[in-house]
Each structure stands twice: as C-alpha cells, then as structure tokens.
Amino acid sequence: MEFREFKERIFAAGQAAGLEEMEVYATRSKRSTVRVFEGDVDDYQVSLEQGVGLKAKFQGRVGYAYVEALDEDAVEYLVAGAKANAQINESQDVVEFFPGGAEYPQVVCYNESLSRVAPEERVAFCLELEKAALAADGRVFKVPHAITGYEEGEVYIANTKGLEQSFSANGAYSYVGALAQQNGQVKSGGKFLVERDWSKFNAAELAREAVEEAVSLLGASSVPSGNYRILLRRDVARDLLATFVPVFSAESVQKGLSLLQGKLGQVIASPLVTLVDDPLMEGGAASAPFDGEGVPSRRKQVIEAGRLTTYLHNLKTARKDGVESTGNASRPSFKAPVGIAPTNFFIEPGQAAYEELIHTLGDGLIIIDVQGTHSGANPVSGDFSLGAYGYLVQGGQIVGPVEQITIAGNFFQLLTSVEAIGSDLEFGSPGVRGNVGCPSLIISSLAVAGV
Amino acid sequence: MLSERVVTDVLLAALSTGGDFAEIFMEDTYNTHIRMLDGAVDEAVSGRDFGVGIRIFQGLKSVYAYTNDVSRDGLVKTAREAAAALSGVPEGRTVVLARMAVEKLNHVRLDPRQVGHKDKVAVMKRAHLAAAGYHEQISQVAINYLDVDQNVFIANSEGLLVEDRRVRTRLSINAVASKGNEKQSAFRGPGRHMGFELFEKIDVEEIARDAARSAVTMVNADYAPGGKYPVIIDNAFGGVIFHEACGHSLEATSVAKGVSEFSGKLGQRIASELVTAVDDGTIPNAWGSQNIDDEGTKTRRNVLIEKGILKGYMIDRLNGRRMGMEPTGSARRQSYKFAPTSRMTNTFICAGESTREEIIANTEYALYAKQMGGGSVNPATGEFNFAVAEGYMVRNGKIAEPVRGATLIGRGSEILQKIDMVADNLATGQGMCGSVSGSIPADVGQPAIRVAEITVGGRKGAN
Structure with a gap:
C-alpha cells in the first residue's frame, strides 16, 4: 500500500477517535550485503522493509505507535495504541506539529549511478578485498571481515497541519578486518568506508590500511602509568x-x-x-x-x-x-x-x-x-x-x-x-x-x- | 501463522538453486515501552513487529533475506531473490513437515498485553518515589518499563515446524546523584522471561533505593588509582566480566572460523581449577531463557568450563557444519531482521567454597568492584575492557573508601587463569547483549571472585 493512501486512512480513523493532531513518519528501505571468507561468499543478505510510526495528540498530550505490516488491523492498532499512550503521558511540554508550506533546501542524497552497481560487482569487490588483505603482508593469517553493502531508502512525513514531504537516499559501505600474527601475538586492524560514489571504493587501498594497522601493532607492550x-x-x-x-x-x-x-x-x-x-x-x-x-x-x-x-x-x-x-x-x-x-x-x-x-x-x-x-x-x-x-x-x-x-x-x-x-x-x-x-x-x- | 502449503512452497523456492537447507522464521511481536522522568511519564510507545526471514545454506555458504510482505507470492519472491545468490540446480529435495511440540519451561501468568497502562505506571511511580526519596543528592530519576510478547514460527526443509511464545518484562531504574558540578548515575534493570507477575517476585522499592545508594556513594567518591593490582569482583552483574572476556570467545560465531583465542582448545586447561562455567537456556523464567532457540532447537544446559578444563562451545547450525559438531540450542537473533548465530543465554561461573567475607579478609590491597558497568571484547585477541560502576579500595582485609572511574582491561584467557578465590554467593543480573545477530536479552552471573591482578584504568597515579 502506498504511504499516502495509508496515511489518509489513519487520519480518518484518528479523527473519528478524537485525536487532535496526527503525524505519520514512514520509511521503506532495501538493503543488500555480502561477506566473503576464505575465497568464497560466506554470507549474502537482502531485505525489503517498511514501517509506519504514528505520533498523535490527544487532550494535549502525545502518544506513539508503530506497525510494520500495513494491513487492515494496522490502522486500528495505530490509532488505539497512540491514544492509549497519550492518555498516560504526564509531560507538561507543549508539542507542536510543523505546518506545511515551508521552503526546503535542495540536497543531493541519492546517487543514481550507485543504485545501478550490480550485486555481482559488490561480490567481486569483496573477494578482491579479502585477497588484497591476505597478500598485503606475510604475517596476515586471516581476514575475518570482508563486507560490502548497499542501502537505499525513502523517508515520508505527513501531518494533519498540511505537512507532506519525502526524500530518497542511498549509500554503500565496506569494511575489512585483518588478523596478523608474530611470535604467538595476534593483532587486528580494520578499515571502514561509507560513500555514495562507487569509484571511491578501492579494495587495495582499504586492505592496505587495515593490514598496516594490524602489522604495526605486532610486538606491542604496555607503558608505565x-x-x-x-x-x-x-x-x-x-x-x-x-x-x-x-x-x-x-x-x-x-x-x-x-x-x-x-x-x-x-x-x-x-x-x-x-x-x-x-x-x-x-x-x-x-x-x-x-x-x-x-x-x-x-x-x-x-x-x-x-x-x-x-x-x-x-x-x-x-x-x-x-x-x-x-x-x-x-x-x-x-x-x-x-x-x-x-x-x-x-x-x-x-x-x-x-x-x-x-x-x-x-x-x-x-x-x-x-x-x-x-x-x-x-x-x-x-x-x-x-x-x-x-x-x-x-x-x-x-x-x-x-x-x-x-x-x-x-x-x-x-x-x-x-x-x-x-x-x-x-x-x-x-x-x-x-x-x-x-x-x-x-x-x-x-x-x-x-x- | 503460515499454512503448511505456503511453507512448503517457500522452502522449495528457496532450494531452487542448489541450496541444501532452507528455513523460515516468522515473527509477530508486540512491544510496550514507557519512560518516566522525575516521576512523570513523558514518552510511551507501543508497536508491532511483523515479518519473515528466510535462510538458505549451500555447504558453508549462507544467504539471508527478510521482508514485511508475508503474502504467499511475496514470500516466494523473496525466497527466489535469496536463492539467486547461489548458483546450482535443485537437488530434487522434498519437504515433509512435522509439527514439533514445545515443552514449556517458561510459564507466563499475567499477560502484559492484558494489564492496563495504569498498573504499569503505578509500578514505575513506586520505583521513582523510592529512589528520589533516598537522599537529597539524588537530582534525577529515570524509570523505563518494557514488555515484549514475541510469537515465532520456525520451519525448515528438514521437516521441522514449531511455534513458540516468549514474553519478557523489565523495569529499569537510572538514578543520578549531584554534588556541585559533578554527577554520577547508577543503573539497575531487573527483568525476567515472564509477564507482569515479575512485580510480585522483585522488591521494586529496594532495587530503586539500591540504585540511589550507589549513585550517592559514587558522587562522593574520589577517583580510583590506575595500575596493575588485585581485583575482587562481586556477584550477580559482576558476571559481565566472564560474559565479555570469555563467553563471546566461546561462541561458535568466533570459534568456527578459528578467530577465537579458545579455538581448538577443547579438553585443555584454560582457567584456574576453581572455575566451572555454564550457559543454561533452560532455567525457568530467567531473562535469557527460551523453550527453543531461534532455529527451533530445544535449549539446554551447556557446560563450558569444568574445573578449569574447556568442555564445550555454544554452537548454531551453520557453525556446527563448519566445526563438525552438533548445535547446542544456542542460536539466537534480535528479530526476523537478523540471521541467527550462536549466542549466550544465561551464562555464569558456578559457586565456589569461600565466602565473600573470607575473600575480603584475606586480601591486603585490591579494588573491590561491587557493581560492574558494561564492557566489550575483541574476540580475536581476547582483549576486553569494562567499567566498574561502584568500586571500593580494600586495605588490610577491610573494605575502605569508595572509588569511581575505574576501568578493567586485560585478556580473557589471562584473567581466567588468575582467578584465585571463588565465593559461594552465585547470583545473576540482566543485560542486553549486542553482537552480529542483534541485541538480545542475556543473564550474566557469578559468585564473588578474586583475580590476582588486572590492569585498572583510573585517573589517579598508582599508590
């Protein structure tokens, strides 16, 4: 169901239940992550999720409820839940709902070309990441983490004071963690990258930073207090x-x-x-x-x-x-x-x-x-x-x-x-x-x- | 929650590209959270989590997908998308489902969804009044009430079909004491795998006053001396040391890949012979207990260490394949949004023979950690750190002045060897444990123990 349509039904049911103001905050997201271990994909995850939160004012007080399944029961559950939660709220704070009609800045949160990077490319990147980390130094004996992920999502907000806005965002990330060993001592090093530009993902570079850190710590000892x-x-x-x-x-x-x-x-x-x-x-x-x-x-x-x-x-x-x-x-x-x-x-x-x-x-x-x-x-x-x-x-x-x-x-x-x-x-x-x-x-x- | 017909269709779709095992985990969970600040409720949320996670294995590869679209077509589509990550042809498996009965270890008497908000708020007010009224230095009290009613449905291609319900209730108390510009807070969070009858089992006022006492003691305390010296860690939440420093390294999650310091050490001495430690998911109504784990395997009592010898790990299905070992009823996940992996349930060091009083009387100089805070560990190196929430110095066999700001750091394997006294006062404390499969309720526990030496981080030079 579209958020816009679902919101209309919530607002109608809420008004009938005596709620004074209502605001719907809804998100929908798609994720995909891959993890490589010992030259093979060891974990692959995909997800599609959504959810709707209702913030409502009843007798001047605010209550919240949320659902993940946008079914018939959900509208009633949200309205009854938010109302019951407002009824026990004893806060003296005045809660405002931001009215519609404001000017919004142009912000780039979504990179079209990133969304077109095929899942196979991320798998290949991850395989490369592990390989590069193992090759970077002879003392690296294991790469327990070689992970790459992609996420995109939509945020939607609408209230009974005329506000209705949404935006989409995406991003990719990668993490590599390496273990190095020398004379029985084990040290770990890791590097994390979050970016919206796929060309910034350089497996050799990430692996090198993680490995350099792990190796540089070998032979470590404490210092006097x-x-x-x-x-x-x-x-x-x-x-x-x-x-x-x-x-x-x-x-x-x-x-x-x-x-x-x-x-x-x-x-x-x-x-x-x-x-x-x-x-x-x-x-x-x-x-x-x-x-x-x-x-x-x-x-x-x-x-x-x-x-x-x-x-x-x-x-x-x-x-x-x-x-x-x-x-x-x-x-x-x-x-x-x-x-x-x-x-x-x-x-x-x-x-x-x-x-x-x-x-x-x-x-x-x-x-x-x-x-x-x-x-x-x-x-x-x-x-x-x-x-x-x-x-x-x-x-x-x-x-x-x-x-x-x-x-x-x-x-x-x-x-x-x-x-x-x-x-x-x-x-x-x-x-x-x-x-x-x-x-x-x-x-x-x-x-x-x-x- | 799903018909057998739909389950079979989804499992077969999941196996369509050569997977050798497929699993469905469906969840319908109701949550209530009420927050009270300085005696007035200022936030209340209730919600319903609802979705399905589908997992496929091909050898040691694992694919996981989840969705809120629980229609037959939505689930089959999700299963096919997940299966697309594997390459192969179906092995022609058939799925014959057989419903498994669950032996109920955790009975719930007062269903929290049938208890009115007013009764929940009344308990919170009692806790607030007890803590706020304890001392004039108590400047703020925050009380949180939580209940969770999780209904799960688990089915897999080996024919398992099982349903279970987990109801948990928890109250948390955070008391802040102020003196001039200084503030110190203390936390208590009693919880059980049970309903609203929790509040017939615990003394809310006493727990709240204890939080207040701890905060007031700490705000009037000087900083702990840094250095390496003996530490006595008291019972209950003190068990967080074992949970962090050793428990995580005994999870197959890190053992199977050979990245734990305890990998390949079964049968070897890894701890002082005073140490016997257990992970037991079957204790009726304990915070970390479950009738079945999140792969549908019955929970059990797993002996981890017996008189210093490593006896077992906590193992889930996938890591069991990697290790060639049976799962131990230890697979857990925060929700359908996480693939399960081996995690702790209720983990504790068993009671010894000394008394706490004897330990203190036999100690010339030490830090006495009466209450522990949280901590974390790097499973690869075993390096841990955690905070002492309420500490005292021990001098000449007596508890002396309170100290604050101490942190304990070290390696799990070293600490286990250095435990040289174990008391008889085993008790548990409740925590939320965060790891790869999300945040899950877990009990930690131990009797009072003495560790010959630990590096104590503090702001004052050693003396």
Whole structure:
C-alpha cells in the first residue's frame, strides 16, 4: 500500500477517535550485503522493509505507535495504541506539529549511478578485498571481515497541519578486518568506508590500511602509568566526539544532564575548535532536506572558535528556550519517538598533515583505537576511562606499538586542551548519534594506566 | 501463522538453486515501552513487529533475506531473490513437515498485553518515589518499563515446524546523584522471561533505593588509582566480566572460523581449577531463557568450563557444519531482521567454597568492584575492557573508601587463569547483549571472585 493512501486512512480513523493532531513518519528501505571468507561468499543478505510510526495528540498530550505490516488491523492498532499512550503521558511540554508550506533546501542524497552497481560487482569487490588483505603482508593469517553493502531508502512525513514531504537516499559501505600474527601475538586492524560514489571504493587501498594497522601493532607492550601528551588519531577523536554527542542536545541541557547548561556564549573549548552540524553537506551520509519533524535543514556552528554558540534543538526544546528549532529533530526509525541528534557533525580541519602532528607531538602517545566507549564513558560527567592502544612517540618519531593501557580524562577538559588540529577530517559509520567526523587532535595531557 | 502449503512452497523456492537447507522464521511481536522522568511519564510507545526471514545454506555458504510482505507470492519472491545468490540446480529435495511440540519451561501468568497502562505506571511511580526519596543528592530519576510478547514460527526443509511464545518484562531504574558540578548515575534493570507477575517476585522499592545508594556513594567518591593490582569482583552483574572476556570467545560465531583465542582448545586447561562455567537456556523464567532457540532447537544446559578444563562451545547450525559438531540450542537473533548465530543465554561461573567475607579478609590491597558497568571484547585477541560502576579500595582485609572511574582491561584467557578465590554467593543480573545477530536479552552471573591482578584504568597515579 502506498504511504499516502495509508496515511489518509489513519487520519480518518484518528479523527473519528478524537485525536487532535496526527503525524505519520514512514520509511521503506532495501538493503543488500555480502561477506566473503576464505575465497568464497560466506554470507549474502537482502531485505525489503517498511514501517509506519504514528505520533498523535490527544487532550494535549502525545502518544506513539508503530506497525510494520500495513494491513487492515494496522490502522486500528495505530490509532488505539497512540491514544492509549497519550492518555498516560504526564509531560507538561507543549508539542507542536510543523505546518506545511515551508521552503526546503535542495540536497543531493541519492546517487543514481550507485543504485545501478550490480550485486555481482559488490561480490567481486569483496573477494578482491579479502585477497588484497591476505597478500598485503606475510604475517596476515586471516581476514575475518570482508563486507560490502548497499542501502537505499525513502523517508515520508505527513501531518494533519498540511505537512507532506519525502526524500530518497542511498549509500554503500565496506569494511575489512585483518588478523596478523608474530611470535604467538595476534593483532587486528580494520578499515571502514561509507560513500555514495562507487569509484571511491578501492579494495587495495582499504586492505592496505587495515593490514598496516594490524602489522604495526605486532610486538606491542604496555607503558608505565603516568600523564602523557596525546595524539588522538582522527578515528579515535571521532569516537570520543560521537560518545559525547548528547551533551550538545538541548534536551540533555534542559533535563540537567549536560554540563553545558548555562554555557551559551562562553568559551568551552580551545580557540582552535570549531564544531559544525551540516545537513546540507555534499556527499554527507546524514544529509537530508528536513529533519524528523519536517523542519527544513540548515547548517550551523555549534562551537565557533572555542565559544559555544547553540545547542541542538527540535521543536519542543526550541519552544522551551524561546528560540527556533535548529532542525535537529531525529527519528532513528519509524519505531522511535522524536529525539535530538546531529546530522553531519564535525570539528573543522586544520592545516597540519597527520605526519606533521606526530612531529609536533614530540614525546607522547598516539592513540589509534579505544574500546568501551559505551561503558567506560559517562556523558553526564564527561569522565572517560577507556581501553586503548597505539604507538609510543619519542622526539617526533614513532618508536613502537603500545597495548594494554587505558586512557582516562574528561571530555570538557579535553576540549579546552586541544593544542593542534590535523587536516585529515574523516567520517565514521553513521549511527543514531549522527554522522560524526573529526580530524586528528593533539591533547596536552591525559592519564594513562599501564604497568 | 503460515499454512503448511505456503511453507512448503517457500522452502522449495528457496532450494531452487542448489541450496541444501532452507528455513523460515516468522515473527509477530508486540512491544510496550514507557519512560518516566522525575516521576512523570513523558514518552510511551507501543508497536508491532511483523515479518519473515528466510535462510538458505549451500555447504558453508549462507544467504539471508527478510521482508514485511508475508503474502504467499511475496514470500516466494523473496525466497527466489535469496536463492539467486547461489548458483546450482535443485537437488530434487522434498519437504515433509512435522509439527514439533514445545515443552514449556517458561510459564507466563499475567499477560502484559492484558494489564492496563495504569498498573504499569503505578509500578514505575513506586520505583521513582523510592529512589528520589533516598537522599537529597539524588537530582534525577529515570524509570523505563518494557514488555515484549514475541510469537515465532520456525520451519525448515528438514521437516521441522514449531511455534513458540516468549514474553519478557523489565523495569529499569537510572538514578543520578549531584554534588556541585559533578554527577554520577547508577543503573539497575531487573527483568525476567515472564509477564507482569515479575512485580510480585522483585522488591521494586529496594532495587530503586539500591540504585540511589550507589549513585550517592559514587558522587562522593574520589577517583580510583590506575595500575596493575588485585581485583575482587562481586556477584550477580559482576558476571559481565566472564560474559565479555570469555563467553563471546566461546561462541561458535568466533570459534568456527578459528578467530577465537579458545579455538581448538577443547579438553585443555584454560582457567584456574576453581572455575566451572555454564550457559543454561533452560532455567525457568530467567531473562535469557527460551523453550527453543531461534532455529527451533530445544535449549539446554551447556557446560563450558569444568574445573578449569574447556568442555564445550555454544554452537548454531551453520557453525556446527563448519566445526563438525552438533548445535547446542544456542542460536539466537534480535528479530526476523537478523540471521541467527550462536549466542549466550544465561551464562555464569558456578559457586565456589569461600565466602565473600573470607575473600575480603584475606586480601591486603585490591579494588573491590561491587557493581560492574558494561564492557566489550575483541574476540580475536581476547582483549576486553569494562567499567566498574561502584568500586571500593580494600586495605588490610577491610573494605575502605569508595572509588569511581575505574576501568578493567586485560585478556580473557589471562584473567581466567588468575582467578584465585571463588565465593559461594552465585547470583545473576540482566543485560542486553549486542553482537552480529542483534541485541538480545542475556543473564550474566557469578559468585564473588578474586583475580590476582588486572590492569585498572583510573585517573589517579598508582599508590
């Protein structure tokens, strides 16, 4: 059934049930992934899925319901469910539905030529990826992950205040993970790529980066505990930024769960730091013409040369603060209520190449991976203590790999202690916390626990 | 949910290109989620997940497809699309279905779909009041209520046809304590494979007060010292160390491909002889229990380690082929959107003979991890990390000052060898375990154990 037709039936049934406002958020997507192991396709997946979420207002309060099967029962289930859920809602917040008639930016989210890449080509790419990783270094003994996927989807939003918008997006991704062995020690390295342009998928290049990392860690040992000057490689800096994304949400601020409360207009970071949220970015995995409430997308600086300029808002938090929505309402899926998330969210790159940063670091540690960001980091306090590995640097030169250490610090202190920013901005895999990117960062000091 | 005629048509379509095994997993699941912040419900969602996953094997190759289009034609089309990824001719298999009866290990008395929202909210209010009223430093309390009613239908080309229902109910409590600019939070999340009768079995107020106590203790604590020294990990959710550091490496998902540090080590000593560990999906009404797994195999009690010797792995059908071993009732998936693979159910280290008090009294200097947070592991290298949610220093046989911000890192294989005391207070805790086949409910557990040394990450220098 078409979303438009299904929406009409929901709105009719909802009006009969006394619902005051209704908004339908629906998605449909098609995915295909291939995984290769030991020279053969070992896993192949295809899917076609859809779902419809209903947000409805009853006696001024909001309730949600969703379905995946668009059958006869679904309309009744959605209306009754959303109404029952609205009836127990005790929130005093006024919830607005964004009216139709706004102007929307032109954003390119779909690449026609990517959609025409045959599944066989992705299979061939994956086979090549595994082969290239195994061939790249004699110490590589296994490639447990050689994966390539493609996804395309449509987002549709319509409400009883005249809003009706949709857009389509697609993207491809690939991941390769390699294991290297030497003197009984096993090390892993991996590389992930998300792109909308198939010509950017270079199997040899991806495999080389994964293998270089695994091999470079062989022979790693721990270092004495203490405070070290730190170079956070771009992917680690990004993981940390992504972990602390909730502190920029106006919802966290209003609920007293962000230490950025009351800091608007103040200096919260090194003057080198400018943090941007750009849903209009060309090629951005999270680019979109509108947000999860149908509000038009726009670019904004969240931190401008160290100064906090705005929080990320949806309609509800903006109304509370007496500002305009920043267009950051998120719907992680049709199942999830409206929240707040960044889109393409990144620290603006500086001038120095990664190699120059190693030189600038002088004596210290380069961190190339951290583990446990979901458990060892507290977004409320900003404290983190994470398993890590990387390289020891002396006199501006890498002298050896380091393992079995933890780095500990505080995100807010880290923002103020950024000494240098690389030119190597890179994005990771987009998730519910947005599509986060970061260049490599030199941090004046972090506590390291080792031996 | 599907007629035998349709099932047969779909399975034959799936086998049309030379597949040697095909499976249908159909799911109709009702979910309720209510969130309460500072005593007022501010979000409630209910939903119905409905779809079908089709899986085909050809030797060690696996193809998976899923769809929400559950009409006969939609399913046959999806099966053919999946089959197109394989190249071969049909082997002329026939499918003769035989319905399998399910032995019910997990009885549900109060169907959560028949319980009104008001009763659910009332339980949440009790939890809120107990936590919020515990101490003036408690600045915020978030309560979440969840119930899931999953109805599955599994059929395969070997003739299996089976249906099962899994009902789970959970309450989670997150208490935040504040002191000046500092905030610390504590989480408790009791849940069972049962209905609303959960709230007759647990003491909601006591659990909520315990969360509040933990948050208040931590906000007033100093940072833990970093370094390598002994660690005592208490029971229940403390078992997350075994789950992360060893359990994942015993899943066929990583063992079969030879990427686990425990691959090829059956019969060998991999742990201190004080360690016996089990994965048991048959414990009535436990959070990770199921009558059958997500391939339709009956769940069972699998001994993983007995007195330090590796006895078994957790094995699903496909990896069983790779390993030449029988499946162990361990195949699990979040939903029809995931191909199943071997996962844990209720996993724990069995009780030992010391008491917790004896362990502490016999320890000169250590970190005592009373409550663990979450963690993760790299199955290839066995390197794990996890957070200590509530910690104390032990000095001269006594529990001394509370400490916060500690992280434990190390290798599973090393930790197992270094367990030198095991207490008798086995208990379990509930978690959601994320891995390749999605996020699934799993119990972790252990008695209090002492590990001779672990690298502790912390913000203070070692002392």
